[in-house]
Each structure stands twice: as structure tokens, then as C-alpha cells.
Amino acid sequence: MNRISYSALLLLLTPLLLVYLGFRALKSADYRGRIGERFGLGLPKIQRPIVVHCASMGETLAALPLIRALQQRYPQLPVLVTTTTPTGSAQVKQQLGDSVYHCYLPIDLSGVMRRFLQRLQPSAVILMETELWPNLVHHCYRQQIPVILANARLSQRSAKGYARVGGLVTPMLKQLSAVAVQHNQDGARFVSLGLPAGKLTECGSLKFDLKLSDHDRQQAREFAFTLWGERPVWVAGSVHPGEFAALFSAHQQLLKQQADALLVLVPRHPEQFEAAFAAACDHGFDCQRRSSGAAVDGQTQVLIGDTMGELKRLFGGATLAYVGGSLIERGGHNPLEPAAFGKPVLMGPHYFNFQQIGDALKAQQVLEVIHSNDELAQALQQLLFEPKRRQQIADAALEFVGNNQGATERQLAVIAASLDSRA
CATH class of the missing domain: 3.40.50.11720 (3-Deoxy-D-manno-octulosonic-acid transferase, N-terminal domain)
Structure with missing residues (x-):
């Protein structure tokens, strides 16, 4: 051609494009x-x-x-x-x-x-x-x-x-x-x-x-505390529909070990907001929408991030992060945003759109690659229960991002x- x-x-x-x-x-x-x-x-x-x-x-x-x-x-x-x-x-x-x-x-x-x-x-x-x-x-x-x-x-x-x-x-x-x-x-x-x-x-x-000042980091912490208090929270950002079920299954397993754990699920595309909320409810979770503007209820198990422009702050206030588009063959999305906040990062194996960055974060033990909902649940449990390991990851992440600016x-x-x- x-x-x-x-x-x-x-x-x-x-003509087909006009119809679309x-x-x-x-x-x-x-x-x-x-x-x-x-x-x-x-x-x-x-x-x-x-x-x-x-x-x-x-x-x-x-x-x-x-x-x-x-x-x-x-x-x-x-x-x-x-x-x-x-x-x-x-x-x-x-x-x-x-x-x-x-x-x-x-x-x-x-x-x-x-x-x-x-x-x-x-x-x-x-x-x-x-x-x-x-x-x-x-x-x-x-x-x-x-x-x-x-x-x-x-x-x-x-x-x-x-x-x-x-x-x-x-x-x-x-x-x-x-x-x-x-x-x-x-x-x-x-x-x-x-x-x-x-x-x-x-x-x-x-x-x-990413220009993250101490003020930005403090704002993210304050935002998170206002929204959900001191609960252990994992944010699944830029998630696609083919990943919903695996994330919900892992969260169900996590809740058996950590009853107050909160999943914040942020779909990649706004048109999936409603489907994500419906899927979470269908899995039996107590659900809430971020667009409600209310603080997260103590009984809420899944918060759907259905607002625009807040993923950065959500990552910054989370305990750890999952970056979507990677359990399915979409190529993954940017893992550097949570890493720049010093957060442990979990991704599926399909992160070829960010191959070099993902491999480098993996080599620094900042990013862990998971292949199934069971592996995801296991990784979540290990990271949530090991604050010293999270601190080591934070130090490595911040050094790595700083060295590559x-x-x-x-x-x-x-x-x-x-x-x-x-x-």
C-alpha cells in the first residue's frame, strides 16, 4: 500500500466514519x-x-x-x-x-x-x-x-x-x-x-x-484521608472491561484476610463507568460512586472512580496500585504515575506499550507482574501486610524516577x- x-x-x-x-x-x-x-x-x-x-x-x-x-x-x-x-x-x-x-x-x-x-x-x-x-x-x-x-x-x-x-x-x-x-x-x-x-x-x-512537589504528595495524602480515612486501599487505574472480573475476584479473596480493604476501580473510558458499577454490584460488593461526592462509607468495599482527572491523586493516596490494560492484550498503561508517588505497582503480563519502562521498574522490584486473579490476590495480601517492603519499594521507585528525568x-x-x- x-x-x-x-x-x-x-x-x-x-461514509462509515460519518455514521460512527x-x-x-x-x-x-x-x-x-x-x-x-x-x-x-x-x-x-x-x-x-x-x-x-x-x-x-x-x-x-x-x-x-x-x-x-x-x-x-x-x-x-x-x-x-x-x-x-x-x-x-x-x-x-x-x-x-x-x-x-x-x-x-x-x-x-x-x-x-x-x-x-x-x-x-x-x-x-x-x-x-x-x-x-x-x-x-x-x-x-x-x-x-x-x-x-x-x-x-x-x-x-x-x-x-x-x-x-x-x-x-x-x-x-x-x-x-x-x-x-x-x-x-x-x-x-x-x-x-x-x-x-x-x-x-x-x-x-x-x-x-512528573513534577511532584512535597506539597503535591501532602495534598494526595490529605485527599485520601478525607475520602476513605486510614483503610488499606488499592487503586486499579485505567482498567478495561475484560479485567473487571479478575480484579473483583482478587478483591473478594483479599477481603477474607483484610475485611476493611477498599478497591478503587477507575475505568479507562468514561463510557465504562456505569458498566463497572453494575459489575461490582453483581459481584456482591457494597459499592459507591466517586461522582456522588460523598466520603466513602465504612461499609463500602468498592469505589468506582467515575470522575475525570482524579486518577493521579487516587494513586498518590493509595497503599498500592494496579495499572490496567495489562491482564488483557491492550498493551498496558503508564506505570510511572503511581511509581512517582513511591507506590508498589502491579501489572499483568501485557504491558508492551510500556515495555522498557515496565521492564526497568520490574528490575528495580518496584513493579510486580501478575498473570491471574489468584496471583493478584496473593500479591495484594503480601504488600498490604508488609509495610517495610512497601517502604523499600517507595525508596527504589523515587530514586529510579528521579534518575531518569x-x-x-x-x-x-x-x-x-x-x-x-x-x-
Whole structure:
């Protein structure tokens, strides 16, 4: 497949995409009022912005220190943050407010992307992690707009998938201005797909650059104490439906040993909030919703985290953490957030989206990999009953995160080289 056949296929699929967007609009106001943005309509009235594209919530949160660094270095240029999901959009508004412009990135139709770029005339386009869109990259190249792939990562599984469509991927990689890769293994995979090695810089992961002050840690402790008191609590964050049953089974086993233990389950996607609450009730737990705003009742065994933007504080106030998307083959989510708070981290075996970070945390004995609900229950019991071990893990986690910070400055330097050379 090449770019022309990709564009033709995408054009043929557009009616189905419109049906999908219409269906989502029935349930979500964020889709309902903003379908035009998916086709490059209703764009912010700005010129020469730095465009930073973050697919969803995870990429947006990781990009925050880089976006703020860009604002400081280039105060004369507006920053436009684009996303593809409502959860990503919500984080842009919550974390950055009016300091940036925001819209959805249009669908990667050739004509739409050409018009999008002609209208905005970006100073540069920064794509986060693996957000590679062939027509966007092609038209940036044609219009001499630098495109930088920042915080880039590429799992072995993804690399194999890209290799199957080398006629599409290799020309796109050659048109990138620079790639700031997280790890050398990721970089080697990009080069194997056709990226010129001279465009590659290993910079580390932005996800390490979590700015947690003593005040932030104290706030998390106070938040937790107000919400659930001094109970032993494990927070299962970014959980997917295929994991609910295993987590609930492990919690049932834990309650036999620790009757006042509390599970805080935070689904990855808001549309799963209600299903998670129903599933918890079906398993016989006394359940409560975080959205109720009330402190957790002493009889509550499961709290469903059905609010947005609170997972960081929940991790910070927990006794230990499970990071979801890893008991099923979703690739896992970011384990660094609980680790940065010094929390023991549990994950399933499928964390290939964070392979290097997960393996490094495992080597430091901060992360424990579990394969079943029984293993999870056993790990929970051991960690809850061993405060000295938790303290050792906390010390190792904080040292590890601190030693790996600095990616923001390194990636900013890569971006600046492209921006300043164009200027």
C-alpha cells in the first residue's frame, strides 16, 4: 500500500466514519457539537501556531511539560493542541485552559489536511509518540512545515504491523524532520522501517518528568484521608472491561484476610463507568460512586472512580496500585504515575506499550507482574501486610524516577533545532 491507495481507501470509508460519528453524537455532546472539526471546519483563528497533536488522555498528560516548555521558549507563537478523543480534549481544557488553542485533529483525508495546514500555516507540527498520519506528514513536507515525532515509541508488535505496509510507512518516515525517541530499542525499530538514522535522537520518556512537589504528595495524602480515612486501599487505574472480573475476584479473596480493604476501580473510558458499577454490584460488593461526592462509607468495599482527572491523586493516596490494560492484550498503561508517588505497582503480563519502562521498574522490584486473579490476590495480601517492603519499594521507585528525568529539555532541544532553522 502507498499513500495514494491509503487515501482512496480512507475516502471510501468516510461514509462509515460519518455514521460512527453520528452514533457517538447521540450519546456525547462533545461529539455532537464538534463534528465539523473532524473535517477542518471551525478552526481557531490563528496563524503560524506550533501544533502539538496528542491522540488521547495519556499522550496529553505526557505532553504537558513539553507544551509548557514550548510556551516559555516561544512566547510569540500560539500553541494549538489537537486531540482525537473527548478524554484528550477534556485534559487539554482542564490542564492548560486558555493558555493554548484546541481543536480535534481532522481526519487524515488528503484534501482536508491540505486545507487545514494552508489555513493555519503552522510553524511546526509535533506528533506525540506514534501519531503518524501519512497525509498530514506528506502535506507538511510539501508546504515545508517541520514535523517532529516527540516522545516517540514503537513496540516490536507495532513495528511488525508497519513493516507490512512499508510502501506507506517508509516514505512518511523519510519526510519527518526529526524523531525524539524514548529508548534506543524504539529508535532501532524506526530505522529498520526506513527512518534516516541522522534524524534520530534518543531523549528518554517525557513520562518521567512528573513534577511532584512535597506539597503535591501532602495534598494526595490529605485527599485520601478525607475520602476513605486510614483503610488499606488499592487503586486499579485505567482498567478495561475484560479485567473487571479478575480484579473483583482478587478483591473478594483479599477481603477474607483484610475485611476493611477498599478497591478503587477507575475505568479507562468514561463510557465504562456505569458498566463497572453494575459489575461490582453483581459481584456482591457494597459499592459507591466517586461522582456522588460523598466520603466513602465504612461499609463500602468498592469505589468506582467515575470522575475525570482524579486518577493521579487516587494513586498518590493509595497503599498500592494496579495499572490496567495489562491482564488483557491492550498493551498496558503508564506505570510511572503511581511509581512517582513511591507506590508498589502491579501489572499483568501485557504491558508492551510500556515495555522498557515496565521492564526497568520490574528490575528495580518496584513493579510486580501478575498473570491471574489468584496471583493478584496473593500479591495484594503480601504488600498490604508488609509495610517495610512497601517502604523499600517507595525508596527504589523515587530514586529510579528521579534518575531518569530530563527528557523535556532534551526533546525541546530537538524541536528547537527544527523550528529555529526554519526561522
